[in-house]
Amino acid sequence: MAFTLYSLLQAALLCVNAIAVLHEERFLKNIGWGTDQGIGGFGEEPGIKSQLMNLIRSVRTVMRVPLIIVNSIVIVLLLLFG
């Protein structure tokens, strides 16, 4: 497998898009991964599931606007240059 940096950027963009399209109400709550279902007590033990849920929620919040911009640029460039 010969990777280039361009393929790494493509894969990263696709992965972040995949995390960003996980809908909070329609999907995550139904499988028990909603963010208001996981906040346990204030103990020292976050656990791997609540860390994952926090990660998904923060990725969706932080990357929403940059993803719109980057996706638009990539769409235009791919339309123009194939």
Add this chain to the structure above:
Amino acid sequence: MAYPSGYGAHGSKHRARAAPDPPPLFDDTSGGYSSQPGGYPAPGADVAFNVNHLLGDPMANMAVAYGSSIASHGKDMVHKELHRFVSMNKLKYFFAVDTAYVAKKLGLLVFPYTHQNWEVQYSRDVPLPPRQDLNAPDLYIPTMAFITYVLLAGMALGIQKRFSPEVLGLCASTALVWIVLEVLALLLGVYLATVRADLSTFHLLAYSGYKYVGMILSVLTGLLFGSDGYYVALAWTSSALMYFLVRSLRTAALGPDSMGGPAPRQRLQLYLTLGAAAFQPLIIYWLTYHLVR
């Protein structure tokens, strides 16, 4: 050389700016080192005063003063922008190595089974630089090993008459992409397992980069002794690297107080360490088998 006092003043001024780090990582060897081809020194407007008496022409004096002030302004701007992304002090910690450290660390990477004490030593809550502590990770060996690996891959492909300059760039970018993927996976694992120690991105980059030493040794043995030598060297360096990684990451993840944490988190950290260690032989084999056909 010509301008020692100006550089000495600038060196002490630079050190006073980074006050909270008492022992300087590097000796100030900038005396007489001129970084710009124009001949006039880059840093500090106070250097201009030392240059003045050497040039008799007042117009040249003014030009030198003006040019050095412009250069120092540009340098400050570049530093400010760079400091926003990468903390140069933290990066400098990883390159504070010397020859004895590099030699001992290379020996440790090849034969870690007799090393007793794997703890990183601290001095007043600041980890000691690699120059004074053999267990501290550094970025010098991984960087040099990566470059050596790319050159060695080019040579191996040339021996097999499959060389072209594009292949070299492809090899380098493939190895770089694997490093980035591994560091990202390790960062994700460290975040999910809530490791409280100071395992920053650069630490993980250093530990991921140590596999290049094993790769170089395997490829060299494969070139010298054929396919059998390659597999023997691969097995030896893989097991040594796995042992090294498990010991280092266990003591690093426990932190300076070695208290650890509750049992499930410790189990997660153990899985993370074992997973990282098990990944090493696979990636060493993947990146080198096509060089030793």
